[in-house]
Amino acid sequence: MVSAEPTRMAGDVASVRAALLRVEDPFFLVRTESGLAATNDPVAARTVQVLAAVPPGRPEALGDEAFRRAHGVRQAYMAGAMANGIASARMVIALARDGILASFGAAGVVPARIDQALTEIRRDAPGMPFACNLIHSPNELAMERATVDLCLRHQVRCIEASAFMSLTPQVVHYRLAGLVAREGRVAAENKVIAKVSRLEVAELFLRPAPEPMVRELLAAGLITAEQADLARRVPMADDITAEADSGGHTDRRPLTVLVPELIALRDRIQSELGYRQPVRIGAAGGIGTPAAAFAALSLGASYVVTGSINQASVEAAQSESTKALLVAANSADCVMAPSADMFEMGVEVQVLKRGTMFAARAKRLYETYRAYDSIEAIPATERLLLEQRTFQRRLDEVWEGCVGYFTERDPEQLIRAERDPKRKMALIFRWYLGLSSAWSIVGEPERATDYQVWCGPAMGAFNAWAAGSYLAPARNRQAAELAAQIMRGTAVTARVAALRQVGARLPAAACTYLPAPLEG
Incomplete structure (x- = not known):
């Protein structure tokens, strides 16, 4: 263990900060003749006393590799849906091209506009991963049915199911219509990311589709006999997002309570049913800064989801006012x-x-x-x-x-x-x-x-973090840039946390990541 007094740091804080920010390289805290210093060079570190070291920590390595692999994305980061098309086709396309999963905000959008948006996304981001929101609409079941029908017709391979209080034939139909048998295993071509804030709802998505609903879909000719049989072997969702204090629909649950609860529930059901691939648990709500994203991942979240902050992005379908x-x-x-x-x-x-x-x-x-x-x-x-x-x-x-x-x-x-x-x-x-x-x-x-503007506290947290930087004006807030800055900042935060765990004390100014244009 090392206790490095900040006042004894050699050189200026800027050089130490620069070494911390180079997350693609290892970081060494070393003792030299003039005091403490930092370097990214392993060769240079061999000539001095190394007090603490952390390996490279690229943003692309954060979170669960299984999430990135399953969805074909670069980072364990998702831009969640914002209703009425605020999470626009333009936003989804921009993020898909950058290797980020984003969900089109289909809630409240008439079928003709959803059809147009899905056509645009598949045309301008061919073969790239994206999701479409399916919101539970107990008073407008026709809208729920129409959204599922459009997703199936456009071969949308992922939906973000939100605001569900119970399973409906529509969401079960989507899930089961993508089940196929491959080499003795079940493959779910239609992925479901369920956004929940209650354990009883999460359990519905952690278990297989209800048998009575499966039989009804089979009788209606909406699924095949093989799909009805395969339904018993897979959960309703591939991923479950713990939705804490967020904009729009929210129970304002604390993330530090909800994520561990859902992980424990997932582990219990996984032990009971033994799925080949455990359901992943993600985190949403209140995530607008690197510190918040790091906290979520530290709780065990496989991925993080942003929402409110994207509403002020260039690609969001929101007015300038x-x-x-x-x-x-x-x-x-x-x-x-x-x-x-x-x-x-x-x-x-x-x-x-x-x-x-x-x-x-x-x-x-x-x-x-x-x-x-x-x-x-x-x-x-x-x-x-x-x-x-x-x-x-x-x-x-x-x-x-x-x-x-x-x-x-x-x-x-x-x-x-x-x-x-x-x-x-x-x-x-x-x-x-x-x-x-x-x-x-x-x-x-x-x-x-x-004006009704769905918004959670993450928006204010992001504004405070970005104040004075190039991301302060809305005109510079491109959705992919927000993702890149938050995830790079999260990687830096993780590096600082690792150093603190071994007792290294660095100047606060050297440990703070602020938005700055990325090279390349």
């Missing part, structure tokens, strides 16, 4: 608000608080929904306030818009609304919740105070 709000956010500028897709169930999403009144107005809508059984039951003065301040139009006009929207998207919704006045009220209120994110995406100036 919204990106300006995002790059100014700090880690405390987030709040919970009712979600559009699960409004009636009281489910909430985490959104940006600074610069928008959306959260307060959305909560008022949910309180009104809980208090009354129909639009007609709302007191006249309260209804007028909603029309003037929130909707900025008469509720009758809003309903006309809902009719046009659901006639194209899911006509069953209109039939249910005609039978149930409270259901009709929910659809009217969801008009505001749904369009508020659309106003944010297009940058509607007249509705700027109504």
